Amino acid sequence: MKKWAIVGLELLLIFGCALFPLFFELSYQINLYMLWEGAYRLSLGELPYKDFGIPMGVCSWLIPALFFKLFGPSLFTLAKAQAFMNIVSGVAFRWILVNNGAGFYTRVLSIVIFSLTFILGLYWPQYNHTVIIFQLVALGFLFHFFKQAQQRFSWLYLIASAIFFTVAFFTKQDGGGLGLLIGLILVVIYSFQSRALKPALIFSATVTASFLIFILPFLPYDFGYWFNYGQAPHYARVSLQDLIRINMEESRWEKFYFISIVGLLYVQWRNKTITRAGLLFTLLILGILVQAMIYQVTSYVPKDNNFFFHAFACAFILLQLQNFNWYNSRLTFSILFVLVSLWWSEKYWKYADKVLAKTLFRPTDKDVVSINTYILQPAECNFYADLSNWQKSSLPAFKNIRMPASTVSGMERTIQLIQQARTSKEPVVLNMSELTPLAIEANFKLAKGPLWFHLGVGMFERELNQFLIQIEAQHYDVVLFEHLPLLNNFYPFSVRAKLKDHYTLVDSFEAPRIVYPGTIEVYVSKRLVSLQPAEAQTRP
Numbered sequence: 292m293k294k295w296a297i298v299g300l301e302l303l304l305i306f307g308c309a310l311f312p313l314f315f316e317l318s319y320q321i322n323l324y325m326l327w328e329g330a331y332r333l334s335l336g337e338l339p340y341k342d343f344g345i346p347m348g349v350c351s352w353l354i355p356a357l358f359f360k361l362f363g364p365s366l367f368t369l370a371k372a373q374a375f376m377n378i379v380s381g382v383a384f385r386w387i388l389v390n391n392g393a394g395f396y397t398r399v400l401s402i403v404i405f406s407l408t409f410i411l412g413l414y415w416p417q418y419n420h421t422v423i424i425f426q427l428v429a430l431g432f433l434f435h436f437f438k439q440a441q442q443r444f445s446w447l448y449l450i451a452s453a454i455f456f457t458v459a460f461f462t463k464q465d466g467g468g469l470g471l472l473i474g475l476i477l478v479v480i481y482s483f484q485s486r487a488l489k490p491a492l493i494f495s496a497t498v499t500a501s502f503l504i505f506i507l508p509f510l511p512y513d514f515g516y517w518f519n520y521g522q523a524p525h526y527a528r529v530s531l532q533d534l535i536r537i538n539m540e541e542s543r544w545e546k547f548y549f550i551s552i553v554g555l556l557y558v559q560w561r562n563k564t565i566t567r568a569g570l571l572f573t574l575l576i577l578g579i580l581v582q583a584m585i586y587q588v589t590s591y592v593p594k595d596n597n598f599f600f601h602a603f604a605c606a607f608i609l610l611q612l613q614n615f616n617w618y619n620s621r622l623t624f625s626i627l628f629v630l631v632s633l634w635w636s637e638k639y640w641k642y643a644d645k646v647l648a649k650t651l652f653r654p655t656d657k658d659v660v661s662i663n664t665y666i667l668q669p670a671e672c673n674f675y676a677d678l679s680n681w682q683k684s685s686l687p688a689f690k691n692i693r694m695p696a697s698t699v700s701g702m703e704r705t706i707q708l709i710q711q712a713r714t715s716k717e718p719v720v721l722n723m724s725e726l727t728p729l730a731i732e733a734n735f736k737l738a739k740g741p742l743w744f745h746l747g748v749g750m751f752e753r754e755l756n757q758f759l760i761q762i763e764a765q766h767y768d769v770v771l772f773e774h775l776p777l778l779n780n781f782y783p784f785s786v787r788a789k790l791k792d793h794y795t796l797v798d799s800f801e802a803p804r805i806v807y808p809g810t811i812e813v814y815v816s817k818r819l820v821s822l823q824p825a826e827a828q829t830r831p
Contacts, residue, residue, distance in 0.1 A: 305381030312414035330355035348461025405602035426470035429455035453497035688728035701800025704824035
């Protein structure tokens with residue numbers, strides 16, 4: 292097979308899995324509101340820490356903000372941005388494999404595993420995943436430098452790697468910090484292997500300079516208050532007890548891979564068959580496994596956000612098999628391809644199941660007890676939403692996005708209500724809900740302050756007191772508050788209590804949540820109490 296055809300086939304797998312979700316209707320996801328608002332604010336030219344506070348870096352919103360400029364600030368644009376980032380992650384993963392001597396069969400099988408475990412499940416941006424994507428790009432540059440170190444301008448790859456490791460850190464501190472530590476260890480070991488101090492100095496100097504670029508311009512805007520490095524009012528989100536407990540109770544695959552790779556490394560060391568490049572790649576895989584074991588504890592939403600380790604560990608194992616003749620046959624490759632596809636079937640089966648449910652399979656009769664019906668799921672116990680009632684909104688910012696019917700109609704009433712409040716002045720709206728794109732649809736300005744309102748995580752007592760004072764002073768004309776009784780101050784309970792004392796509840800409807808249900812309540816200032824949305828569904 293010609294080289295261009297080989298590359299084309301590998302890229303086809305990456306592009307296919309990355310773009311596949313765009314051909315389906317997508318459901319609203321948790322934390323999507325935050326990604327939309329951060330990207331929207333950046334696209335308007337607002338500055339982090341100055342115009343909105345976040346306890347992390349701003350890099351998670353850079354690509355979505357660019358896509359907002361190109362395609363408009365709708366939620367579906369976020370899915371397009373994620374598809375692009377998925378392509379970047381797949382190409383970066385392939386680049387790492389190429390620079391470590393992976394053959395065609397190994398690359399294809401590894402890319403299939405990476406696509407099914409990481410890419411295919413990501414159709415919305417999520418900072419917990421974006422940090423890993425930037426880390427993959429950094430590792431791609433780093434291993435290209437290791438392979439091409441003797442070339443004249445190879446140091447440029449080292450600089451690019453250091454920059455992307457910094458970008459990863461200012462996307463999410465825990466994942467980015469662990470990735471930067473992996474990169475630093477690899478560069479130090481490479482410098483020791485080559486008896487050259489220059490690579491370590493270039494890498495360290497670039498990281499230092501990049502950190503200063505990300506920090507110094509924002510020092511006048513409370514950077515030291517907002518950015519979470521474990522200082523008050525933040526707290527260090529690392530618990531040694533949690534790390535030990537969770538990894539002892541779970542992490543079976545991580546521990547299996549780790550033990551297997553350490554065993555292989557020991558055999559190679561005893562047989563004196565390990566190479567310098569092989570040692571660096573082995574240390575990378577071990578670092579990835581350790582990172583995944585820590586990351587699942589410090590960044591626990593979503594549950595499978597650390598699944599990137601599977602592709603790296605399997606790639607390492609497949610690389611060891613390249614030395615056997617039986618592995619390098621089309622029959623073996625075909626069998627392994629089928630087995631790998633069956634191994635990670637849950638990602639693509641979710642899409643196939645939607646199609647088959649409408650064509651071949653009949654829905655289970657509710658009167659027949661089965662795996663789908665044996666739990667009655669009363670409302671107070673139903674932590675997971677029934678998506679069968681979800682529908683698309685006609686609002687442009689929510690195009691192609693499925694939400695509860697109650698949410699869709701509630702948004703339309705809320706827009707009408709805000710328009711009624713638009714008298715001689717611009718209405719002042721506080722949107723403490725996940726429906727952040729309403730800022731476009733209802734045409735109101737976003738207030739300065741925290742980007743999201745999770746007490747102790749995204750905002751603190753200082754911001755809480757400011758909100759309570761402004762509510763008591765009737766500063767806002769309309770307030771949207773999302774009540775999530777099962778989550779710990781995801782939206783501060785004391786704000787809701789203050790609203791009930793000083794504002795009038797005029798409407799409420801279902802929040803667009805797949806897990807842990809909630810209600811979006813609409814309050815108006817008592818001076819505007821005559822405002823009532825049409826067909827309001829007010830609840831006590």
